Amino acid sequence: MTEPTRCPAVLIAAPASGQGKTTVACALARLHTRQGRRVRVFKCGPDFLDPYWLALASGAPVHQLDLWMTGEDDCARRLEAAAQEADLIIVEGVMGLFDGQPSAADLAQRFGLPVLAVIDAGSMAGTFGALAWGLQHYRDGLRFAGVLANRVASDSHALMLQDSLREPDHWLGALMRSSVMTLPERHLGLVMSDELGDAMQRLDAAADALAATPLGQMSRDDLQAWAVPFKAPDLPGFPAGALEGRTVAVARDAAFCFIYAANLDCLRELGAQLVFFSPLADAALPECDALWLPGGYPELHLEALAANRAMKDSLAAHVRAGKPVWAECGGMMALFEELHTVDGQRHPMWGLLPGSVSMQKRLAALGPQQLGLDGGTLRGHTFHYSTCTTPLQPGTRTEAAPGRQLRGDGEALYVSGSVRASYFHAWFASSPEATARLFSAGPQP
Template sequence: MTSVARCPALLIAAPASGQGKTTVTAALARLHTRQGRRVRVFKCGPDFLDPFWHTMASGAPVHQLDLWMTGEADCRARLHAAAQEADLVLVEGVMGLYDGQPSAADLARRFGLPVLAVIDASAMAGTFGALAHGLQHYQDGLRWAGVLANRVGSERHSGMLQQGLREPGHWLGALWRNPALVLPERHLGLVAATELEDALQRLDAAADALADTPLGRMTPREWQERWSVDFPEPAAAPPAVPATPCLQGRTVAVARDAAFCFVYAANLDCLQALGARLVFFSPLAGQALPDCDAVWLPGGYPELHAARLAANHGLRDSLRAHVAADRPVWAECGGMMALFERLTDGQGVTHALWGLLPGSVTLHKRLAALGPQGLRIGADELRGHTFHYSTCDTPLPARWRTHPPGAAAGVVGEGEAVYLHGSIAASYFHAWFPSAPALVARIFGGRGGLSVLGAQSGALAA
């Protein structure tokens, strides 16, 4: 018999990016965590930066929910597990409520999540009600929780906004215009909470502001009565970890610091489920490569720390020795950038980097690529996304290319190149490991990693 976990839940959405939904989600998590409740937060769509804030606010790991990248079965399993242990489940949407395929609205409909709309009301009055009405009714089937006005100028302004709503019961309050409640940003999104000494104080200030709204004053019983959701145990299982722990006895070294911080918590869980022992090291701290069988260099901000990375000759040399021994390296986006010979940063300064890949990387002012991507190798498809402001110039041929969702099998992709150079596999592609655990085991297992698959397969794979 299928088990059902029941728990109050909200999906926090907005008309567009930049409206304040990350702040509101983190403030809700912090407010309820301070009151002794167990809160689990999820992020809709691929995102590395917002989860830093939600993890700090809730004190619990934050995972992604995406009907394509992570898959419906994975989403159901994670929501069901969270609802079994939590007092409150929060899901932050992505971009605007209806943006993307699939969108945050699609996720809300699929799982019956009530939608809370956060609207930046700083330059509107009566139109606030029209926007709220449109968000609720643009598509059928949404369970609506209400609306929260953000960046409101005064009590009079708040009253005008509230009067503009067709359904007064949907008013959940206003947050005042306050620079202290704005989370700092840079070119790839929010600054990670771990980089700011006052991050927790910022969250507490946001939680305090939210506590003074109708939403913040609601009791746990009111949450239960208004927004409880039944999360059934999934009937279909997500992609299975091989029965034999393929990475048993192998150690995977993971770069982790401010330069290499784009790591999905679920990816670490997947490696451990495959049997790997994880060790972490910091290139920015000058650490050499620890004793290991494979290396993962995740994405991050090497362009902000290029001088310090270039000076870490010990790590460069130990990586060279690792590759010379034919041990695998998986390098994603920023991890790949650090492996090239040169990197030109946003100020036009060129740095000599680790030189394990031939070529150079240049950072640009405008976005170079953005969107969901999949990597097919044989029968496996590893799903993920791309998001970067730099481009690379290399003589290396693309051994594989990623593809957008919906691309037919066997068609050569036009997405990100995946380069093979010795035992290094490198790409701008960020992978969601649980989407293809068997392929992940081949990336990090055995000698040569993906280079073995590259030698075995003839034509380029889409």
């Protein structure tokens, strides 16, 4: 048997969301990448937006790790593959360290990842030490790398925070409050990096600030204190050639951008050829046998979508030809007849499904779910700020992830001819067989 591959790795966590995990993860990745090291970054949980920033910072694709949605074996395989080529692996946690089922702490404990705690210390002093102590000792068996104070007011404030630690060696420094390196947010999370002209400048500013801390001054040798052995089990292969000879068109632009890199890999491993297009800018679909409309922000591009009538006609022709369409969340929203904004304005959409979508001021649904389809069960999640009204009856509904409960009904799967649409975001590799059926299924009678 081959020996495990050892590589320095760290999981960046926090006591809650909004503490600055992504900023610190990006800063650390950018700093070591600038120093010529090969950095591979992962995101814990089903997040679409943080990976855009993490990929920009590291210069490499970013994949999700989730012990339920992506699966323990998949996590192990991706971590081992990264360890074989990287000098440092960074995993950004999700929410608070112990939040969720499974949590970032569960992932850290399963793979022996040292935990670096980021704490927003802007409005505290001695309590900083209590939080750090609690994060380290709340659960037995967690490796603790140390703690970094974020949004600190001054050098004297940083000294108070440092003095509050029971274990001084765990102090990894302080990042001062600064708008220069802040990553902007909106209703679904961070603004995408490619929407900002100064994205790299923000990352460099964060990396420069981190370089002045003990964390930022760790050398290649220092990083070996975080070394972790990674070993993946042998995994079964994908269904050979299940989508061989088929071309799948994938919408990809500012309006349709919630795409797991692993989902693209899954389609390719099934044999599909992928072609990309922009519903905002292109006049027609590329030549294809099937279509994927992923989630995103159609609500931010209503005028452009409505004005592109040529694309609407091309999509309608695809559906009339009986070619498969898989539309999830934002992709499904665009298929309805109208979208109603929170201020009551009505905007025409593509009209390929009867009904309308209404934006809400508050989150409408959130959580890990699974969808049973012909060929298997897809794991994934739901996260949206809109609701839909349609005469279509659900073909089926999602179920809660094991150990979780749904508030109300699961997400509907709507089937209309060759169109299958849902608010549900799927992780294709959780059932390659179901995925293959999704992109090769014809109209339902």
